[in-house]
Amino acid sequence: MRKFVIICFILFSMQLFSHPHIWIEYAAEVVFSEEGLEGLEIEWTFDEMFSWQIVMDYTEDQDFEISEEENKIIEKEAFAYLADSGYFVDFYVNGKKFEVKKVKNFHAECKGELLIYHFYIPWKVPVKKETTYLKICFFDETIFCEVVPKKNGLKIKKAENISAEYSMPDRITYQLNFWMNK
Amino acid sequence: MKIIRIVLIVFFLLSCIFIFARENPFSGEKVSKTQSSLLQKSSLWHTIAGWQKEMNSKLNRILKDMKHGFKLKYFLILISVSLLFGVLHAIGPGHGKMIVGAYFLKEKSSSINALKLGSIIAVTHSGLAILLGIIFGIIVKSMKMHGRIDVQNIIGMISGAFITLLGTYYLWQKIKDKEHYHYLRGKKNEILLGIFSGMVPCPVSMTIILFSIYLDVFFFGFISVLFFSVGMAFTISLLGFITIKSRHLISRISIKNKQKAQVMQKIFGIVTSLLIIIIGLNLIFNRL
Numbered sequence: 001m002r003k004f005v006i007i008c009f010i011l012f013s014m015q016l017f018s019h020p021h022i023w024i025e026y027a028a029e030v031v032f033s034e035e036g037l038e039g040l041e042i043e044w045t046f047d048e049m050f051s052w053q054i055v056m057d058y059t060e061d062q063d064f065e066i067s068e069e070e071n072k073i074i075e076k077e078a079f080a081y082l083a084d085s086g087y088f089v090d091f092y093v094n095g096k097k098f099e100v101k102k103v104k105n106f107h108a109e110c111k112g113e114l115l116i117y118h119f120y121i122p123w124k125v126p127v128k129k130e131t132t133y134l135k136i137c138f139f140d141e142t143i144f145c146e147v148v149p150k151k152n153g154l155k156i157k158k159a160e161n162i163s164a165e166y167s168m169p170d171r172i173t174y175q176l177n178f179w180m181n182k
Numbered sequence: 183m184k185i186i187r188i189v190l191i192v193f194f195l196l197s198c199i200f201i202f203a204r205e206n207p208f209s210g211e212k213v214s215k216t217q218s219s220l221l222q223k224s225s226l227w228h229t230i231a232g233w234q235k236e237m238n239s240k241l242n243r244i245l246k247d248m249k250h251g252f253k254l255k256y257f258l259i260l261i262s263v264s265l266l267f268g269v270l271h272a273i274g275p276g277h278g279k280m281i282v283g284a285y286f287l288k289e290k291s292s293s294i295n296a297l298k299l300g301s302i303i304a305v306t307h308s309g310l311a312i313l314l315g316i317i318f319g320i321i322v323k324s325m326k327m328h329g330r331i332d333v334q335n336i337i338g339m340i341s342g343a344f345i346t347l348l349g350t351y352y353l354w355q356k357i358k359d360k361e362h363y364h365y366l367r368g369k370k371n372e373i374l375l376g377i378f379s380g381m382v383p384c385p386v387s388m389t390i391i392l393f394s395i396y397l398d399v400f401f402f403g404f405i406s407v408l409f410f411s412v413g414m415a416f417t418i419s420l421l422g423f424i425t426i427k428s429r430h431l432i433s434r435i436s437i438k439n440k441q442k443a444q445v446m447q448k449i450f451g452i453v454t455s456l457l458i459i460i461i462g463l464n465l466i467f468n469r470l
Contacts, residue, residue, distance in 0.1 A: 021385045023235040047235060048242040049389050056396065057326045078327065146231040 020146035023047040024088070026138055027153030030166075030176070034159045036127035037134065037180065042089070042103075044117040045150065051115035054078055054108075064110040075106045079117060085140060088147050092135035093125055127162050127182055134178040230270055237267040241390060241406060248399045257402070264406040268413020271386060272304070279421050280461055281345065281379040285372075286425040288352060288454040295372060296422030297415075302376025304415035308407050310337070311383040315391025315403075334383055341381035342465025348375060349458030356451040382465070386410070 029041035091098040105120040387407045394403020
């Protein structure tokens with residue numbers, strides 16, 4: 001009987017696990033200047049099916065070549081409104097959460113039959129003598145997209161006067177931790 | 183121990199209220215966020231999602247291979263992958279599983295009913311996706327992603343309205359203590375609930391159909407979605423089966439005291455009817 005209750009427990013709780021319909025592999029470059037943290041260069045690689053849908057819908061020749069004109073259409077029709085989802089990134093400074101509201105330098109390209117989005121998130125955090133703890137989380141809270149880190153996808157552009165230590169994202173939390181000081 | 187069992191089951195039933203399937207963030211609509219930090223930290227969730235990604239890619243490749251002609255080996259892989267994909271895909275929120283849970287907690291049913299309701303939901307869910315896939319892929323080709331999502335949202339709202347009405351009807355029956363009503367009992371009851379719950383078309387099935395139309399391998403896309411539905415029906419029915427067994431367990435716990443058992447059954451009926459109404463309203467307001 002106890003086993004049965006445990007099975008019930010597991011199966012009911014399995015409802016917690018969502019069904020992603022879009023899969024995104026992200027790579028990130030964290031950019032520091034002498035003043036502190038400047039922002040993040042982000043790269044998203046989509047799954048084959050979603051890539052195909054976007055290419056079919058928003059490119060004229062449907063040939064996995066994206067022109068400047070098509071790039072603008074994709075940005076407007078299949079990217080800009082992700083601001084409502086914070087572009088699937090959450091920032092924390094010493095534990096305080098900041099939402100991403102603006103991004104720039106959007107660019108879409110295809111590698112093979114995979115669609116890739118590139119964009120930059122400006123996020124200025126001035127460096128101080130005392131250590132600042134920065135946390136960056138990548139996750140779609142609507143659980144419609146599964147956002148996972150790309151293998152060896154993390155790069156750091158350091159500044160000489162800043163000491164920035166970091167821990168790599170693990171498979172479970174997918175969060176970057178930084179400790180920054182002068 | 184008895185109390186712990188009841189608390190566990192009720193807790194997980196109620197916890198599911200907050201874990202509905204979410205709307206598509208690519209729809210361009212304002213999305214509601216959920217307290218999903220639990221998912222973020224769950225390695226099981228990421229593992230299941232990772233397996234689904236593999237299957238999604240595999241289906242993409244097999245359908246492309248089918249374009250070059252029929253091969254039994256590829257066909258068998260297509261069937262197996264679609265089946266397994268369906269089983270895993272239906273584990274997530276949505277796909278009418280909460281309705282199934284609430285429905286079978288509401289009243290006494292047999293295991294066969296779980297299989298029937300699960301199958302009706304899965305068939306409707308994928309059937310409508312096939313139909314929409316054909317419409318979008320052949321008839322209104324010009325409709326872009328936003329347009330397709332809008333159509334899905336409208337169907338979702340209609341589904342929500344029907345579920346709310348059905349839930350209100352169940353609630354009314356329970357409050358009035360009309361246990362022996364005949365109009366919507368048995369088969370009809372399940373068919374209606376199954377259709378209303380499965381009405382929201384599955385985006386995965388629709389993408390497979392659209393992709394197969396584009397590649398000119400519609401038949402194989404159709405077969406893939408068919409087996410995908412069988413997989414989903416399995417998971418949904420399994421949940422129904424577990425719910426029925428859980429209900430039996432709760433009934434047996436309180437069987438010694440007949441009066442207590444009746445009160446408990448009535449409370450369960452009312453709570454689960456309310457849950458069905460909430461699910462219906464959520465389907466409507468999530469899409470407004």
